[in-house]
Amino acid sequence: MWVLLIEDDVETRRYIARGLGELGHRVDAASDGASGLLLATSRVHEVIVIDRMLPRLGGMEVLATLRNASMATPVLILTALGDADARVEGLEAGADDYLAKPFVFAELVARLTALARRPPLRGVAPTRLVVADLELDLLRHSVRRGGASIGLKPREFRLLAYLMRHVGCVVTRTMLLEQVWDYHFDPKTSVVETHISRLRAKIDRGFGIPLLHTVRGAGYCIKAPE
Amino acid sequence: MAAWGLACLAVAAAWCGVSAWTMHIHAGRLLRQDIAQVMQTMAAVPSAQRAAVIARLARNTPDGPYFYGYRTARAAAGPVPVGRVAFGWQTMHLSIGGSAARRVQVLALVWPMDGGYLLVARELREQRRLEQGLQMAFLGTGGLFVLLVLAFCRAIRRHYRLRLRCMAEDVERMAGGDLEAGLACAGHGDEFDQLARALDSMRVRIRQRMDDVRQVSSGIAHDLRTPLTHLRQRLDEAQRQCSDVDAYRGAVRRAISDVDQVLDTFSALLRMARIEHGQGREGFVPVDLSRLLSMLVDDYQPVFEDLGRRLDAHVAPGVYCLGDGPLLTQMLINVLDNAWRHTPAGTAVAVRLDRGADRARLVIEDRGGGIAAAHRAYVFERFARLDAARHTPGTGLGLSMVAAIAERHHIDIALTDAGPGLRVTLHIHLLAPPGRARSGAEPSR
Numbered sequence: 001m002w003v004l005l006i007e008d009d010v011e012t013r014r015y016i017a018r019g020l021g022e023l024g025h026r027v028d029a030a031s032d033g034a035s036g037l038l039l040a041t042s043r044v045h046e047v048i049v050i051d052r053m054l055p056r057l058g059g060m061e062v063l064a065t066l067r068n069a070s071m072a073t074p075v076l077i078l079t080a081l082g083d084a085d086a087r088v089e090g091l092e093a094g095a096d097d098y099l100a101k102p103f104v105f106a107e108l109v110a111r112l113t114a115l116a117r118r119p120p121l122r123g124v125a126p127t128r129l130v131v132a133d134l135e136l137d138l139l140r141h142s143v144r145r146g147g148a149s150i151g152l153k154p155r156e157f158r159l160l161a162y163l164m165r166h167v168g169c170v171v172t173r174t175m176l177l178e179q180v181w182d183y184h185f186d187p188k189t190s191v192v193e194t195h196i197s198r199l200r201a202k203i204d205r206g207f208g209i210p211l212l213h214t215v216r217g218a219g220y221c222i223k224a225p226e
Numbered sequence: 227m228a229a230w231g232l233a234c235l236a237v238a239a240a241w242c243g244v245s246a247w248t249m250h251i252h253a254g255r256l257l258r259q260d261i262a263q264v265m266q267t268m269a270a271v272p273s274a275q276r277a278a279v280i281a282r283l284a285r286n287t288p289d290g291p292y293f294y295g296y297r298t299a300r301a302a303a304g305p306v307p308v309g310r311v312a313f314g315w316q317t318m319h320l321s322i323g324g325s326a327a328r329r330v331q332v333l334a335l336v337w338p339m340d341g342g343y344l345l346v347a348r349e350l351r352e353q354r355r356l357e358q359g360l361q362m363a364f365l366g367t368g369g370l371f372v373l374l375v376l377a378f379c380r381a382i383r384r385h386y387r388l389r390l391r392c393m394a395e396d397v398e399r400m401a402g403g404d405l406e407a408g409l410a411c412a413g414h415g416d417e418f419d420q421l422a423r424a425l426d427s428m429r430v431r432i433r434q435r436m437d438d439v440r441q442v443s444s445g446i447a448h449d450l451r452t453p454l455t456h457l458r459q460r461l462d463e464a465q466r467q468c469s470d471v472d473a474y475r476g477a478v479r480r481a482i483s484d485v486d487q488v489l490d491t492f493s494a495l496l497r498m499a500r501i502e503h504g505q506g507r508e509g510f511v512p513v514d515l516s517r518l519l520s521m522l523v524d525d526y527q528p529v530f531e532d533l534g535r536r537l538d539a540h541v542a543p544g545v546y547c548l549g550d551g552p553l554l555t556q557m558l559i560n561v562l563d564n565a566w567r568h569t570p571a572g573t574a575v576a577v578r579l580d581r582g583a584d585r586a587r588l589v590i591e592d593r594g595g596g597i598a599a600a601h602r603a604y605v606f607e608r609f610a611r612l613d614a615a616r617h618t619p620g621t622g623l624g625l626s627m628v629a630a631i632a633e634r635h636h637i638d639i640a641l642t643d644a645g646p647g648l649r650v651t652l653h654i655h656l657l658a659p660p661g662r663a664r665s666g667a668e669p670s671r
Contacts, residue, residue: 100493102489153524154524155521155524155525181525182552183552183555183556183559184552185497185552185556186490187556187559187563188563188624189526189529189559189562189563189566190529190532190533191525191526191529194528194529194531194532195525195528197532198528
């Protein structure tokens with residue numbers, strides 16, 4: 001994954017760049033909005049991380065300029081302002097995801113991976129998701145594994161659909177809370193864990209090979225056996 | 227003050243002038259009425275006796291106030307002017323006899339009578355005297371009145387100055403930082419009292435906020451000190467004792483969880499500040515409370531099961547309110563969270579949403595130890611941790627977040643004894659269910 005990182009704080013920049021580098025990703029780093037924009041327009045990155053508060057050219061302006069130039073590269077906004085208004089503003093300005101500081105590194109990686117793997121044609125959504133012998137039909141709201149029908153509650157269905165859309169990717173607890181529950185705060189209760197375990201009991205138990213995996217210290221991942 | 231005095235003088239002068247003029251007109255009219263009346267009486271006297279009557283009158287009252295003159299071809303009585311005489315009203319001079327012969331200026335009415343004329347007159351000095359008397363009376367009372375008004379104004383000014391000075395002193399004292407004593411209120415129920423009351427309620431609110439800040443800062447200091455102390459101890463210990471990578475990893479993991487706790491407290495405080503900063507009902511939309519609660523119960527029933535508890539729910543359908551869905555969700559989650567944390571395993575928590583006349587009633591009831599009546603108000607304060615809960619995990623901000631969100635939505639919260647357990651009752655203002663076109667309100671963005 002080729003990542004452009006625009007962040008003015010030296011510590012954070014070093015932290016992210018080194019972390020991504022260790023995972024084998026290639027990182028271009030810029031310390032202000034103007035040079036970041038220059039890098040963004042001169043190379044083809046898979047995903048761009050922009051800090052909201054930048055010297056010379058603010059993060060939101062960089063994003064607006066990119067979008068005005070019809071650059072569709074996925075953008076993740078980093079910010080110290082984690083409130084709902086700032087998040088909505090960022091998403092409306094064309095950001096693809098939003099992460100409040102301080103964050104756990106695994107969270108950033110999971111979100112960047114999900115963004116980079118997002119299909120370019122976002123308008124055409126698949127109606128059927130398949131992982132190994134597990135099938136999910138979004139139109140009929142039905143789930144089958146190995147030909148057997150599985151009954152899921154609405155929330156479990158949404159959870160499974162989200163996991164299957166990100167097949168092979170790690171999705172974090174926070175990503176699930178935001179995308180499946182619409183909770184933009186930490187409920188401090190094991191609501192995600194509980195539903196994951198219920199879902200796992202329904203789709204994996206008795207089927208031999210487990211598809212839904214817990215990635216320790218990071219999140220969850222659904223993937224076909226290799 | 228000079229302008230005010232000048233204005234007073236001008237008004238007084240104008241008033242005097244106008245009153246003198248009116249007086250003059252009025253006195254003249256009175257005089258004419260009297261004369262006309264006497265003339266009519268004279269005209270009613272039979273013409274044969276007229277000359278005799280008039281002669282007698284002139285003789286009896288030689289010095290006035292009325293003078294009578296009568297001239298015909300056959301008779302004459304009383305004083306008459308020299309030369310030709312015109313009929314009607316006129317001012318003239320008459321030479322009268324009486325005690326001391328003199329010439330007087332009179333107002334006279336001359337009527338043709340019996341081929342000659344009859345004259346009834348009254349000395350003009352009379353009118354002047356009347357006018358002067360009236361004017362003196364008017365000027366006297368008027369002057370007194372003006373003086374009284376001036377004195378009254380001065381007294382009022384003094385009174386208000388005094389009250390304003392008192393108030394200014396109180397406000398200065400408040401500005402100086404002394405917010406304990408209230409503002410003096412004279413109890414007259416006037417605008418000054420209103421102002422004093424408004425200032426006093428401002429003082430109370432400022433003091434409350436300052437108390438909040440004081441309490442929050444000491445709460446932050448205390449609550450952050452604990453995890454930071456742990457963190458320091460752990461790092462110190464790791465530095466001294468860790469000999470292998472695994473031991474270091476464990477120490478780092480624990481250190482990170484300590485830092486996370488500090489960060490959690492901070493973000494909860496920030497969130498609460500934002501909720502409290504939010505003004506009025508800005509950003510509120512119709513929320514299907516029944517649907518929101520049902521979804522929440524569906525999500526939390528398995529969670530409660532895994533925690534060895536039970537969540538029972540009865541949700542009346544079609545209950546709508548105006549609000550912020552995500553905030554309401556967070557409020558209810560915090561109440562549920564509080565319920566399971568402070569109740570023993572194996573017990574049930576009951577949630578019930580009922581529709582009232584104008585308000586919905588949402589009750590969350592547990593079978594735990596409850597909260598003593600004395601502590602019920604305290605638990606909504608920031609960093610409030612009852613002794614029993616002092617050593618359980620949590621930021622001590624959950625219920626204050628509930629209070630902040632409830633206040634934003636004008637929701638009344640009551641904590642009562644469920645015997646045993648705690649009953650949290652929320653009274654939520656209802657909204658008529660929106661039409662189908664607007665039914666998109668749900669706990670989402």
